[in-house]
Amino acid sequence: MTLKEIIENFKKERLSQLPDNVKVIMMKATEDLINSGIEEQLPKVGEKIFDFTLPNYDGKEVRLGELLEDGPVVLNFYRGGWCPYCNLQLNYLQSRLDDFKKYGTVLVAVLPELPNMAASTVDRHSIKFYVLLDMDNKVAKRLGLVFKLPDEVVSIYKKLGHDLEKYNGNDKYEIPVPATFVIDKDFTIRYSFGKADYTQRAEPDDIIEVLKTLQ
Numbered sequence: 001m002t003l004k005e006i007i008e009n010f011k012k013e014r015l016s017q018l019p020d021n022v023k024v025i026m027m028k029a030t031e032d033l034i035n036s037g038i039e040e041q042l043p044k045v046g047e048k049i050f051d052f053t054l055p056n057y058d059g060k061e062v063r064l065g066e067l068l069e070d071g072p073v074v075l076n077f078y079r080g081g082w083c084p085y086c087n088l089q090l091n092y093l094q095s096r097l098d099d100f101k102k103y104g105t106v107l108v109a110v111l112p113e114l115p116n117m118a119a120s121t122v123d124r125h126s127i128k129f130y131v132l133l134d135m136d137n138k139v140a141k142r143l144g145l146v147f148k149l150p151d152e153v154v155s156i157y158k159k160l161g162h163d164l165e166k167y168n169g170n171d172k173y174e175i176p177v178p179a180t181f182v183i184d185k186d187f188t189i190r191y192s193f194g195k196a197d198y199t200q201r202a203e204p205d206d207i208i209e210v211l212k213t214l215q
Helices: 003-017 020-035 064-068 084-095 097-101 115-125 135-142 151-159 164-168 204-213
Strands: 053-055 061-063 073-077 106-111 130-133 146-148 174-176 179-183 189-194
Touching: 003 084, 020 151, 053 130, 061 064, 064 073, 064 106, 084 097, 084 106, 084 115, 097 204, 115 130, 115 164, 135 146, 135 174, 179 204, 189 204
Parallel strands: 073 106, 106 130
Antiparallel strands: 053 061, 073 179, 146 174, 179 189
């Protein structure tokens, strides 16, 4: 089963459980974000990404440039461990980790979370690849990924038990659109995927096809 199929099945069940007024608010928020043009400002294939250093949940600093010395990097930005769609993607990537390793790939997840919350996410999903913390979305902002959640959506998330203040350690309610980039060893972006609709995620098979061309 593809990641898209898994997400679609979950989405159908999820939507069936939400009141109509909530679905209307969520759909409008997504439409507004699409219309904001945020997708158009994402880094594009052929552009070069800047080098950066982020800590993991243990406080160890990890630099993109050092990871690229081992091979291409698949860089995934997530909304957070509170997001069920992000968790579906994390789980799926973990299940396909050996497929990525065949191509000498370094898999990286970036979350705007506090160390203890990220550690919980890693433990909960038995993640065996890099999970880095982008506190206050500093790297994600430089990539044009970040937006502020509308107040109506914040209210809905709170009712659903999505405590972003607890996860992120602030009350800004700023999150990145979920995005995936394949970064070549010279920092060139070979694949770029980011959607304002957070239920749409990069398909691992598509990523692997790109990785094959980098051998």
